[in-house]
Amino acid sequence: MRVLFINPNTSPGFTEKIAAIATRHAFPGTDVVAVNPTSGPRSIESIYDELLSSPGTLETAIERLDECDAVVIACYSDHPTVYALREIADKPVVGIAEASMLLACVLGHKFSVVTTNREWEPLLWDAVRHYGLGERCASVRSTGMAVLDLETAGAETVDNAIIAAARLAVEQDGADVICLGCAGMAGLDEKVTAALGVPVVDGVVAALKLMEGAVAAGLSTSKRLAYAQPQYKEVVGLPALFDRPYVRR
Template sequence: MRIVVTNCNTTQEMTEEIVRGARAAAGPGTTVLGLTPAWGPESAEGWLDSYLSAAAVMDALRTYDGPAYDAVVMAGFGEHGREGVRELVDVPVVDITEAAAHLACLLGRRYGVVTTLERSCGQIEDSLELAGVGRNCVAVIGTGLGVLELEDGERTEAAFLTAAERARDAGAEVLVLGCAGMTGLQRVVAEKLGVPVVDGVGAAVKLAESLVELGLRTSRAGGYARPLPKRRAWGRDPGQGGHGAASRGHSG
């Protein structure tokens, strides 16, 4: 089985970190490939970055010419684009936001999300509502750290713990890492706070594997029907239209 994990920004170092987390969660028969958009924001923090990132990720998948893959994991927490990607490719698409929330709902009645900057909280809340798992979320708390500041492990852990305590005090029985760049914190934080902590990257990889193994794919009846055939100009590349190269990316 081969899973493509898409970073939501252009920072290659973050893609590599996400891939390491994805490979740690993947089963022995799963190969993980990281995909970094060729253009877009260096970090996704806010509505403008998110919409730009969504288009960039879809463009990266549209023009993908690597080995065939069986599923896509979208590693942008709260970022836009998952519905469009489900129209675009013919394999299961799992977003780390909803994957983490769904697993959290299996572990406790209420969960909380700890993320980066406060400006991302409303966007994450909207994403959870759209995925149908917002009702069980008691709080989305920012650490005050930007995405590119998460490289400082000690500082990130301290800020996460402070925010996580606020979420727990608000009634969260389970915590969710609200950024792919936080992957790896879950074990340390769970031990210190005494509650389960779900990493979205790991959750999404395991759900993607399950969908593939069960032979399940995105429904084409209704909202996720294939895009209508028409000319589509992508950015400054008006010569390429239609569905692009996405259909080459899947196996089976």
């Protein structure tokens, strides 16, 4: 099977990290492809960033849908392209935030999300509630770092900031599972587990395993109601590529 990971920002370094982590954890016979759009913000830290990243992400996905069996949106947010792709494709689609939180609920009673900047905290709480997991989330805690700091601040600085926030979530908030709340944190789960002694969920790995399981089980996205294929209408001022997913009567 082939699992397509799309990093919605335009940071090649993040995309390379996502590819390396997913490839390392993939089952034999799973081909991981990781890409990012060529237009859009370098990082995603607001709703505005999410929306700016969406056209390029959709274009990247539409170009490759026929070549994959499942799609992962590798942004730790309730990214709108997850739902758009569920409408236009019958193959499974998931974002790394939803995948990690669902897996965390299997591993413990309460989970906390450790994320980047403080402004992201309320947006992730919105995502938690949208997924129906408000009662299972102990807290959302930030490291105070910007997303791109995860590339530039140095490994020790990044590790210490994540572990410190996760420790507060465990010791003060009652979390027994930690979700790493940024694709740029991929690969740090083992370090945080070693420091705190609780399960730590890497969203990239969680999404990979969920998609491998869905594809292996022969499951696809329901087209009955919420994710029904969009009906055709004229699209003005956009590339012709965006016409492809519409159903023509």
